[in-house]
Amino acid sequence: MNIPLLLVLAIPFLAAPLVYPLRRTPLAAPLAAGAALGIVALLWVVPWPPAALSADSSTLGPPVVLLGRSLRLTATDRWALSTLWGSAALLFLSAWPFRFERRLYPIGLAAGGLWALGLLTRPISLGAFFIGAAALLLTLTLLGEGHGMEGAAQYLIAASLGFLAWTTAAWAAEQAALNPGQPLWPTIAFTLIGAAMVLWLGVWPAHRWVPMLFAEGAPIGAAFTVLLIHYGTWFWLAAWAQEFPWLPRLPGWGIVLQALGMLMMGSSALLALAERGWGTIGGYSWLASSGLAWLALSLGTEPGIQLSAWALWVRVVPLLGMAFALAAYRRIAGTTEPGRVSMAQGPWVIGLLLGSGLAMLDAPPFPGFAARWAMTRLLLPAHPLLALGLIGLPGLLGWALLRNLLAREPSDRPLRPMPRAAIGFGIAWWTAELLLLLAAPWLSIPLESLARAWVRTP
């Protein structure tokens, strides 16, 4: 029996009921973050003995059998779970000063636990249920104190439809494996995976819920949701590629990923021009920046996938900064409308909004620029126009950010003072960005093995 793996899976479900009654107290955030960090520690401290599953695939420790189905941990899964729980711990700690984020701790733990369960469950058609349940459960983290209902409802619709698409795609992929030579099943599976990704990643025209979540609801809950959905889908797609090796070899696979990435970047940059409000622009910035990871993934090569993983990783810190700053802004002004809080009234908050916005757009010298520049160079020989768009599109979002900064709309209602935690968080955030910049060449090295695991098909 693989006890450490059982513990990794059980900790979130044991911690969630403990955190729930404490969610209104200051104890909830450190408890939830402690549980998440404990899982990361367990994943890397335990000496997992490699167990050969077949001639060309191995797991870390023997698989766990639950309800007659096997749960297996591979090297890729260890990366996935570490990224998930490490980011979750940081988000739990960021939500600490904000009362309206209190639902995040228990629900975040339960949703993360379900996602981990789904990621490790084989066959994928069963894992889809756990992943779908996690995505649906995240709806509850999106509500603030009496606001955010419309965004949450729109997210619920997108998540439900996406779940139905994933489940049918998994069923069709199994039918394709059972009936080789029938083109209908791979076509259904492929089309539905595309549809599910459009719905879950918030690709135009199913994008409205993303900016709404950041503008209306609980910003750190929204950040947790988009992070889990994007990172989880990235790693889950790797599981699909390994379970159904014919899938990435389908002729349209790379084209669909490329189209998704381009649509996310292009449409978000253009749509942001017509919008105002820190939350809305923040949501569009997230969409535009995460499109880069999917574009890099479409290359299907080891450098492309390594770049994609790096582009995802490096976004965690800007997302954290943006979510915290939006939550602090909402607490000061009661809204995320621009111009309500001036630089003098909330210097650390406005500074964080600008800094995280620019980091999200990969402006130099922020560490994300290295990924964007590398991608531009990769694309330049074959697709010069695409490369030009890639480097130029963030400029439109930068313009939207600048307009927000220059807006002046003094609030009718009295402003609350800037939360004291904003100063500590601001210092920690800028330090983290600086460290990330200095350590970037070394931090991206471990991602090579992840890229190899993605490309390798049994």
Next chain:
Amino acid sequence: MIGEEILSELMILLITGLAALVLTLEDWRGWLLAWALMGAGGGWLLQQTPGVPGQLASIQVLTSALLALLLYLTGWQARKAAPKTLTSRPPVHWRFRALAALFFHYLARILAARFPIPIAPAPILITTYTLIGIGLLIATLGRSPLQVGLGILTMFSGYGLFYFSVQDSLLAIGLMAGMNLVIAFLTAALTLVRQEASA
């Protein structure tokens, strides 16, 4: 044989009509009653499908009844605090909504005829496509969390018919029924949170 076909056709129309009622009615108790009856109709349709075990039809009926009861209790608890959010008029007139339901039914018939799925029987496919279409409309036009949730549950109800008729794994079927419960729980939570905020 012909009698069975006519009966199955009538049942498809009845289920479509009930889903259209969920879309057009403006009282939350009316939505729930129509939705519960629609679930029972789906169970009956499943029972008539060759190769589908009778117990699955019972699961469908039982799930619908339980979820309708859960949502009724939610509505009952929420109705005093802010009844307007429970019974709010959607932005589109009911005649257009009824017309849209008819259109989705027609579209479903075309889809089922043009793109048949080999394992799934045609009546099930038509009902599935219709319910997913109408459910999506209910959810997107809905102004209260209860209506949005009911729209999503209508989509799941339609999809469940298809899934139960093609899936062999009992565990998968159980998990799909569990997903319905998750949606109903979220709907109840969103409705009560909204009431708490409006109160």
